[in-house]
Amino acid sequence: MALDAGLVGRSYPPSAVYEVGRAKIAEFAAAIGDPDPLYRDAEAARAAGHPDVIAPPTFAIVVSLEAATGVLDDPEVGIDYSRVVHGEQRFAHHRPIRAGDRLVATTTIENARTVAGNDMLTTRVDLATEDGEPVCTATSMLVARGA
Amino acid sequence: MSVEVGTELPEQTYRVTRADLVRYAGASGDFNPIHWNERVATSVGLPDVIAHGMFTMALAGRAVTAWTGDPAALVEYQVRFGRPVVVPDDDAGAEVTVRGKVGAVLEDGRARVDLTVTSAGQKVLSLARAVVTLP
Numbered sequence: 001m002a003l004d005a006g007l008v009g010r011s012y013p014p015s016a017v018y019e020v021g022r023a024k025i026a027e028f029a030a031a032i033g034d035p036d037p038l039y040r041d042a043e044a045a046r047a048a049g050h051p052d053v054i055a056p057p058t059f060a061i062v063v064s065l066e067a068a069t070g071v072l073d074d075p076e077v078g079i080d081y082s083r084v085v086h087g088e089q090r091f092a093h094h095r096p097i098r099a100g101d102r103l104v105a106t107t108t109i110e111n112a113r114t115v116a117g118n119d120m121l122t123t124r125v126d127l128a129t130e131d132g133e134p135v136c137t138a139t140s141m142l143v144a145r146g147a
Numbered sequence: 148m149s150v151e152v153g154t155e156l157p158e159q160t161y162r163v164t165r166a167d168l169v170r171y172a173g174a175s176g177d178f179n180p181i182h183w184n185e186r187v188a189t190s191v192g193l194p195d196v197i198a199h200g201m202f203t204m205a206l207a208g209r210a211v212t213a214w215t216g217d218p219a220a221l222v223e224y225q226v227r228f229g230r231p232v233v234v235p236d237d238d239a240g241a242e243v244t245v246r247g248k249v250g251a252v253l254e255d256g257r258a259r260v261d262l263t264v265t266s267a268g269q270k271v272l273s274l275a276r277a278v279v280t281l282p
Contacts, residue, residue, distance in 0.1 A: 031174035032205040058205040086200045090225035
């Protein structure tokens with residue numbers, strides 16, 4: 001089934017709040033093997049001008065990917081997740097994500113097309129604090145390979 | 148630091164084992180079995196278990212933030228996932244090598260870094276670019 005180009009521009013209601021914890025940031029930093037103290041030592045982070053520990057640049061995916069893949073459940077998108085691979089990813093950081101952030105994800109379909117039987121869906125997830133401060137824009141292109 | 152077009156980042160090589168993928172799955176919440184289960188990976192046509200694309204992206208990001216010395220300096224970052232990083236079930240795992248070069252010096256004290264990320268001699272990311280603020 002070809003993706004309907006009319007999906008472009010569709011947006012979804014804001015997500016529930018995701019509260020960023022110090023332990024989760026430290027766990028993620030350890031998983032990517034990054035020893036930077038700004039990811040685990042609040043005093044080092046404060047000395048560098050941050051209110052608390054900050055997250056590695058790709059940590060945003062922890063919050064954004066669920067929002068991006070949630071679009072697949074839209075019956076008008078109708079993509080089977082088991083056929084999906086991650087095609088492209090982009091992050092634009094307005095400021096680093098940090099411990100204590102209460103983030104809300106708002107998802108918009110930026111592009112939808114079918115090329116050679118493969119569905120290509122680009123979603124933009126805007127992460128902002130619940131007070132509306134923009135933090136990160138995470139754009140994911142997901143490819144569903146033709147059956 | 149002095150930065151001009153062509154300035155090269157120190158080359159970094161990271162080893163990736165199955166244990167690293169399990170750990171990344173837990174930390175990221177991406178439990179797709181193609182990243183830890185050979186039976187599932189081969190059933191969908193992959194040669195073996197493959198690394199999460201986002202894990203490879205994170206490793207390449209480490210090469211950039213190690214160079215800037217400040218992770219907050221990485222303000223924009225994008226990649227296209229070209230080929231998978233195949234991770235065999237042994238202690239050696241796979242190696243991911245990250246090379247970077249300044250491709251442009253932008254306005255507002257920023258620079259664009261173009262990354263070349265390879266594993267087993269093949270490019271695994273394409274259009275891998277980071278924009279960093281310079282100190």
